[in-house]
Amino acid sequence: MVGEDVTQNLKTVKSIPLRLKKDLPLLEVRGEVFISKKDFIKINEEQEAAGQQLFANPRNAAAGSLRQLDPKVTSQRKLDIFIFNIQRIEGESFETHSETLEFLKELGFKVSPGYKVCQGINAVWEEINRIGEERGDMDFEIDGAVVKVNSLRQRELLGSTIKAPRWAVAYKYPAEIKETIVKQISVNVGRTGVLTPIAVFDSVRLAGSTVSRATLHNMDI
Structure with a gap:
């Protein structure tokens, strides 16, 4: 095992x-x-x-x-x-x-409870959008929707890669955006001497997680 x-x-x-x-x-x-x-x-x-x-x-x-x-x-x-x-x-x-x-x-x-068989790509996109609009009202956290080929025979023909099946794809919804107040910016020194600025801010809830620190990827140092 x-x-x-x-x-x-x-x-x-x-x-x-x-x-x-x-x-x-x-x-x-x-x-x-x-x-x-x-x-x-x-x-x-x-x-x-x-x-x-x-x-x-x-x-x-x-x-x-x-x-x-x-x-x-x-x-x-x-x-x-x-x-x-x-x-x-x-x-x-x-x-x-x-x-x-x-x-x-x-x-x-x-x-x-929300699975649906769709006919055509337009119906698939409509369902993805519907789930995205309603996910905030769901009683459980989700960050995306999975689209699968319904025919099991077609799944066999499509097969899989080492990492994932070719007959399924996960669609991830855009990240939530929340406002907060930055309290401090600290600099982390990596093992190789690379400096990484980190923002420390008032805790906020994002996608079911409590966040109070974030790397400032876009800062040019």
């Missing part, structure tokens, strides 16, 4: 069924564990009340919670999960990705 065994912690995630609604010889799925915005706020309030360090963002909180040595601690973090792909399966066959998502729901898994 490569990596960490978090099986016992995953069993505390209520949206993962401990028993499938249909018996299958083999099923391997892939998903992403997350913490909702409202639960993230509650967790940090509890951390602060206990005098413990606050989590910087929901993604870090979810990852840290999943790696806890004690499953009881994980169970208190209200983790959730979206399953987004069937990696391997025996006993069933499908022609499209959307069919697999519907099947996953039938088995009792939770999939992304």
Whole structure:
């Protein structure tokens, strides 16, 4: 096994069924564990009340919670999960990705509620724009949208590179912009003597993270 065994912690995630609604010889799925915005706020309030360090963002909180040595601690973090792909399966066959998502729901898994099958590139861009406009109202943090080829046969023909499949592409939304007050500019001396100016400013929330320092990349020194 490569990596960490978090099986016992995953069993505390209520949206993962401990028993499938249909018996299958083999099923391997892939998903992403997350913490909702409202639960993230509650967790940090509890951390602060206990005098413990606050989590910087929901993604870090979810990852840290999943790696806890004690499953009881994980169970208190209200983790959730979206399953987004069937990696391997025996006993069933499908022609499209959307069919697999519907099947996953039938088995009792939770999939992304906003997925949509689009016909043509114009419909794809419309959906990307819609998600971008509505992401601020979602109960979980996202920084982009993933566009996938729906036909599983076409996916096989397209194949994958060493790093990623050719049948999927991630679209990243523009970064959020927030105003703050710069308190100080310090200079960091690198190992080779390179000087890097760093701005220290009042903390702001950006894309679910608390930011109080930034490298001044555009300064000409």
